Structure formats: structure tokens, C-alpha cells
Amino acid sequence: MLEYKMVAETVRNCEETCNELAKEGWRVMAVCPDQFKGIGVTATLERAVEDN
DSSP states (O other): OEEEEEEEEEHHHHHHHHHHHHHTTOEEEEEEEETTTSSEEEEEEEEEOOOO
16 A cells, blocks of 8 residues: 655755655655745655555
8 A cells, every 4th residue: 555745845945855755765756846836846755554
């Protein structure tokens, strides 16, 4: 089973945030410009979780 997370960050902070989440097992699946803010990006991440 997969778990998903979306993160909205400024371009400057996105790399650091995604690297920290990667240490927890999250993989970046998509990065899109955040046109509402105009200065950021929205990243979609996923990781595998165990089925119970």
C-alpha cells in the first residue's frame, strides 16, 4: 500500500524539505509550480506502508 503527502514550499526551501522527507522514506513523484502563490512549488511524495 502507498501513502501520499503533498507539500507546498517556497522554491528556496523545497530542496531541504524534500531531502528531510526522503530520510523518512518519502519519494518525490511530482513537482509543480504553485501559481496561486507565484513564488513556490507543490511537491507530491509517496512511500510504501505495510498492510495490516
